[in-house]
Amino acid sequence: MLRMMKFRYLLIAFGLAVVSAPADIGKCLGSEKDEVVTFADDIKPILQKYCLKCHGNDEQNADLNLQNYATLIQGGSAGAVVKAGQSGVSVLMQAITSEDDAARMPPESPPLPEEIINLIAKWIDTGLRETSSSKAMLAKSTLTFTPGASASVKPEGPPAMPVDLPEVEVASTSRNMAILGLATSPWAPLAAASGYKQIRLFNTDTEEEIGHLLFDPGVPHVLKFSLNGEILMSAGGQPGHSGSVVLYDVKTGEVVGRFGDELDTVLTADMSPDQKLVAFGGPGRIAKVYSTESGEEVYRIDRHTDWVTSVAFSPDGTQIATGDRAGNLYLSSADNGGILLSLESHKGSVRGLSWRSDSKLVASAGDDGRLIWWNAETGFVAMQSTNAHAPTRPEGYSGKLQGGALSVQFRKDGGVVSSGRDNRVKVWRASNNQTGSLVLDKGIPIQAAVDYSDKKVVIGDTLGIIRFWQPK
Numbered sequence: 077m078l079r080m081m082k083f084r085y086l087l088i089a090f091g092l093a094v095v096s097a098p099a100d101i102g103k104c105l106g107s108e109k110d111e112v113v114t115f116a117d118d119i120k121p122i123l124q125k126y127c128l129k130c131h132g133n134d135e136q137n138a139d140l141n142l143q144n145y146a147t148l149i150q151g152g153s154a155g156a157v158v159k160a161g162q163s164g165v166s167v168l169m170q171a172i173t174s175e176d177d178a179a180r181m182p183p184e185s186p187p188l189p190e191e192i193i194n195l196i197a198k199w200i201d202t203g204l205r206e207t208s209s210s211k212a213m214l215a216k217s218t219l220t221f222t223p224g225a226s227a228s229v230k231p232e233g234p235p236a237m238p239v240d241l242p243e244v245e246v247a248s249t250s251r252n253m254a255i256l257g258l259a260t261s262p263w264a265p266l267a268a269a270s271g272y273k274q275i276r277l278f279n280t281d282t283e284e285e286i287g288h289l290l291f292d293p294g295v296p297h298v299l300k301f302s303l304n305g306e307i308l309m310s311a312g313g314q315p316g317h318s319g320s321v322v323l324y325d326v327k328t329g330e331v332v333g334r335f336g337d338e339l340d341t342v343l344t345a346d347m348s349p350d351q352k353l354v355a356f357g358g359p360g361r362i363a364k365v366y367s368t369e370s371g372e373e374v375y376r377i378d379r380h381t382d383w384v385t386s387v388a389f390s391p392d393g394t395q396i397a398t399g400d401r402a403g404n405l406y407l408s409s410a411d412n413g414g415i416l417l418s419l420e421s422h423k424g425s426v427r428g429l430s431w432r433s434d435s436k437l438v439a440s441a442g443d444d445g446r447l448i449w450w451n452a453e454t455g456f457v458a459m460q461s462t463n464a465h466a467p468t469r470p471e472g473y474s475g476k477l478q479g480g481a482l483s484v485q486f487r488k489d490g491g492v493v494s495s496g497r498d499n500r501v502k503v504w505r506a507s508n509n510q511t512g513s514l515v516l517d518k519g520i521p522i523q524a525a526v527d528y529s530d531k532k533v534v535i536g537d538t539l540g541i542i543r544f545w546q547p548k
Contacts, residue, residue: 255536399426465496
């Protein structure tokens with residue numbers, strides 16, 4: 077009830093009014109063009125037709141003037157009405173898309189045409205440009221985060237589970253999106269999976285979907301829980317446009333941290349055990365490390381020659397492993413990024429990294445099909461499977477088959493779970509012996525994660541399906 081009252085207050089404060097009925101708005105719809113959407117060329121004509129009677133130079137209901145770009149960005153008595161890159165939480169979009177006829181703006185009028193709504197959303201999401209020569213406004217200001225005293229240990233009392241999460245309007249897509257990111261809580265029956273501009277939450281005991289979190293930057297490519305299970309980290313963005321890292325409070329779903337302001341999507345990220353650092357990388361070939369407390373970049377790892385595809389802090393917080401699309405894999409100091417070891421074996425993209433709980437071994441999964449256990453003290457290969465996920469060769473086929481290990485995760489007992497392009501999820505003992513295998517009849521398992529009980533495996537595939545498997 078309080079949430080609805082607050083929303084109605086925002087709508088009343090915004091107070092859009094109609095000036096005239098829709099006419100031929102011509103160019104402002106932009107349906108036939110791919111040019112950048114701007115205020116001057118596209119949005120101002122819409123505002124002139126629908127809004128300026130009550131929100132122009134002559135009259136400003138709720139102290140909101142939409143007559144020009146500067147006053148629109150400034151907002152009104154209820155605050156900003158547009159947030160660059162975040163149409164889903166902009167008051168303007170909430171006002172014109174409300175399903176409540178009495179609350180929707182313009183008042184006492186039919187809903188705005190879908191083409192106009194989509195154009196306004198695109199203008200917001202692409203950076204609120206004033207003119208075609210203007211630079212896009214960057215969507216995200218840094219939101220710093222204060223780690224708890226027990227960040228790296230099992231919490232006292234019940235582990236964190238979502239309670240009364242905010243309602244999220246799930247974006248509709250023509251088909252399910254592949255599960256690019258997947259993570260499980262170390263202490264609670266909770267899994268998080270990526271979706272389009274959202275994070276899907278599952279109870280791993282009941283295997284039911286229990287809620288969603290909005291991911292404004294775009295598509296979440298990576299998800300990870302903190303060691304105490306109280307913080308969920310998500311990283312991603314919009315390819316070729318923007319990327320960032322977002323931290324959520326698991327219980328409330330509230331965003332408690334936001335870092336990075338990239339010009340391309342973030343492909344990989346991790347948070348240090350004490351929650352004081354976040355590291356991330358992507359197409360820029362650089363792994364950046366930020367302080368969560370100050371929001372400042374503290375160092376970067378720039379020795380990679382291709383896209384950074386994997387990042388993982390060691391559980392003791394002393395090392396950080398980073399891998400790239402060319403197969404380069406490095407262990408660096410978590411304090412300053414200084415190189416410690418170069419791990420040379422992979423001939424394809426390093427798709428996944430996972431540390432054993434004692435920080436003595438780090439496992440890597442590669443597009444070359446290799447699954448490797450590395451000695452983190454010496455840099456030597458402790459164990460490996462050179463063809464961990466080789467696809468079955470069809471009868472009579474003589475060409476090269478694309479294999480590849482796509483994910484890897486250590487279990488609490490020291491074993492490993494991996495997934496690959498052979499459509500299989502595999503369980504390995506610490507001795508490098510395979511003990512179980514699940515074959516997917518449809519879809520490729522991009523991600524596989526072990527739940528809090530260390531007995532059940534959660535699987536996300538290319539078809540956007542979440543599966544649960546309990547190996548014998």
